[in-house]
Amino acid sequence: MGNKLMMKLVVGTEAMFFVSLIMAFVYFSFGPGFKAQLLQHLDTKTTGIFTALLLSSSFTYWRAESNYEQGRMGRLKLWLILTLALGIVFLFGQGSEYLKLLNAHVSISSSSFGTSFFTLTGFHGLHVFAGLVIIGIITCLTFLGDYDQGQSSIIQTIGIYWHFVDIVWAVVFLIVYVAPYFV
Amino acid sequence: MMKEGFLEVPEPEEPIPDLSLSSSQGILQWISSVDHKQLGIMYLWLSVLFLVIGGIEILLVRLQLAAPNNHFIAPEMYNQLFTMHGTTMIFFVLTPAIFGFATYLLPLMIGANDLAFPRLNAFSLWATFFGGGLLYFSFIAGGAPDAGWFNYAPLNQYNYSSSLGIDYYCSGLLFAGIGTVTASVNFIVTILKYRVSSMSLKQMPLFVWMILINSFLVLAAFPSLNAALIMLLLDRQLHAHFFSATSGGSAILWQHLFWLFGHPEVYILILPIFGIFSEVFPVYSRKPIFGYAFVIGSGIAIALLAFGVWVHHMFATGLGNTVNSFFAASSLLIGVPTGVKIFNWLATMHGGAVRFRVSMLFAIAFLVEFTIGGLSGVSFAVVPIDWQLTDTYYVVAHLHYVFIGGSLFGLFSGLFYWFPKMSGRMLDERLSRWFFWLMVVGFNLTFLVQHALGAMGMPRRVYTYPDLPGWGILNLISTIGGFLMAVSVALLIYILVKAIRSGEKASSDPWDANTLEWMTSSPPALQNFDRVVPVKSTRPYRDYKRPDDADWNRPNKYGNIDGK
Ligand code: HEM
Ligand SMILES: [Cu+2]
Secondary structure (H helix, E strand, O other), X not given: OXXXXXXXXXXXXXXXXXXXXXXXXXXXXXXXXXXXXXXXXXXXXXXXXXXXXXXXXXXXXXXXXXXXXXXXXXXXXXXXXXXXXXXXXXXXXXXXHHHHHHHOOOOOOOOHHHHHHHHHHHHHHHHHHHHHXXXXXXXXXXXXXXXXXXXXXXXXXXXXXXXXXXXXXXXXXXXXXXXXXXX | OOOOOOEEOOOOOOOOOOOOOOXXXXXXXXXXXXXXXXXXXXXXXXXXXXXXHHHHHHHHHHHHHOOOOOXXXXXXXXXXXXXXXHHHHHHHHHHHHHHHHHHHHHHHHOOOOOOOOHHHHHHHHHHHHHHHXXXXXHHHOOOOOOOOOOOOOOOOOOXXXXXXXHHHHHXXXXXXXXXXXXXXXXXXXXXXXXXXXXXXXXXXXXXHHXXXXXXXXXXXXXXXXXXXXXXXXXXXXXXXXOXXXXXXXXXXXXXXXXXXXXXXXXXXXXXXXXXXXXXXXXXXXXXXXXXXXXXXXXXHHHHHHHXXXXXXXXXXXXXXXXXXXXXXXXXHHHHHHHHHHHHHHHHHHOOOOOOOOHHHHHHHHHHHHHHHHHHHHXXXXXXXXXXXXXXXXXXXXXXXXXXXXXXXXXXXXXXXXXXXXXXXXXXXHHHHHHHHHHHHHHHHHHHHXXXXXXXXXXXXXXXXXXXXXXXXXXXXXXXXXXXXXXXXHHHHHHHHHHHHHHOOXXXXXXOOOOOHHHXXXXXXXXXXXXXXXOOOOOOHHHHHHOHHHOXXXXXXXXXXXXXX
């Protein structure tokens, strides 16, 4: 009782946390040289592809949820694994983007662009990572038959978190990668 | 014992230790406990411990300030002491005490056996505990934080404070903050999902209501502190540029993030106190609370307004007249719901058979002191006055009238009210009155004169001051008052220990109270209730004791105060 409510509250307070990081990013983005660096170093197309992959992991997770409700354990496992795969690919994409930036000498200490970019996207990445660990655990438990009774609220509870992580990324992507082309 | 209509709560009955912290299985039982009563008690002792530590720190500061041109302690030490004092009192005295009361009382007041997530509850306590430990470890690690409790940039930057103190400030407060957030989540779920089946939201005790509102406030306010602390850690450890204006960062950003948390925080430390008083006033006045719905409504209004006034801490930073006027107006507004509450309590006392027990004395003293603090607060909301008085001792006076005259007095009031329930013992009434008077006199002696000092221009946080007319004597008075308060706290601890050791046994309901927690034994068994009366009004236990005069029998006698 109350698991889902708890997760909604956690997600609510996490949202406030990201609002602070985003505020800082926007605040700095008006500083001199910030936009030029951003446009020079960020690759919106490539990241756009990885964004699409992450967002589709919300779809796959949603499929996992509804198959679980209908007691179809085989499909549940399949969709969970797909979700994991998409999340891992996204993190891989973020890793390669970071590597590229670091090679171009953009780091957290190089400028206020580096500082706010790495902090904001880094904390999101951390949340994706945590989500993957949790989903990994429940996937293993699914294979061990822990949810065969079909009465646990855990799949949906984790779902609230995972959808949240995706929504946050949609916002971050719009603000960091897309908006600079328009303002 | 089983009566018709009682709701049964299954589970075995075992004794649990009272406030004495000793138990059949010794310390291990405490460390491994997930029982909300034991965890609540540990929160409270944690807070007493830090009250003593924070008190000693500020006594040293007051000694240094007792006379002009004094050199009692070194300036570096002075900075660390007042910083640690403020940080400790806010994060490790008031917060844990409030969360201790909430942890202990929530389930008892709503007829539940525990919080929704007992293990998360234990996590919250230990996170707070380790946060405090980390903060104090800084003394050993080469120097405590020394940039004030709000830790302004650029003072918090590495080139101004190169010891590890501020890094410990960040990590300690992060730990404690996570504990506070998880505890609040736990409270909300418990209140919304675990009330005894017949208790509607409109019948909840007001303390429970205030904790509910407060928990939402915590969830909304703490993330911006946590974000600011993380950014600062990144600045200091990885050379990021968030707050250093010389390399693209912004010192004002720290203030925005800090006060976006910090102003709601002062309400986080007062709303639950309003809840305590809303229990205490009716019981000792033998009347139902006046305007039950107004107490809730004004609580919600305060919580919402709390997020619209943070800039009144930044009037002097040069944000411009438009911004300043907007935030001055919103700050003045917050006085309105607070005033509503004051009148609720006054009206509750009015015409009641008031019993002046120590708990009630603190409640009445609160009305006086908090009004003074509120008025000086309102005066800050007037921008030109703020420009004149900010960073003087007038601010110190204001914030202590609300923190001590408000929060701390409320905690004392709650302590004297619920102590018999928690310990099964009565407190020595005569000594308790001594404690009350020493505290009230000491407190006013310490801080009333600081209004004058501030108006005379004495800046806060100065290591020493020149021998200007009046400054020496007023500071001396303030120091003497501080020591009186220290004596009173020592007396309080003596009274508590004495009562736990050999106090007169308390009955389950010594004050003839109204709410469910007084139905169980004192102290309650491991399983809180073996039966709970059906709840039909805001005073279910009183209904049970006086069925002929039950609230739900005559819904019109007090208007619709009980929400029915
Ligand atoms: C009528 C309600 C209140 C108003 C209008 C008000 C207004 C203000 C203003 C404008 C300041 C800024 C002073 C300055 O630094 O220039 C201030 C400071 C402060 N207030 Fe209040 N206040 C109110 C109630 C409270 C309450 C209830 C609390 C806590 C329980 C509180 C705690 C503080 C603290 C801690 C500071 C000091 C900040 C610092 O260190 O500079 N205030 N208040
Ligand atoms: Cu404020």
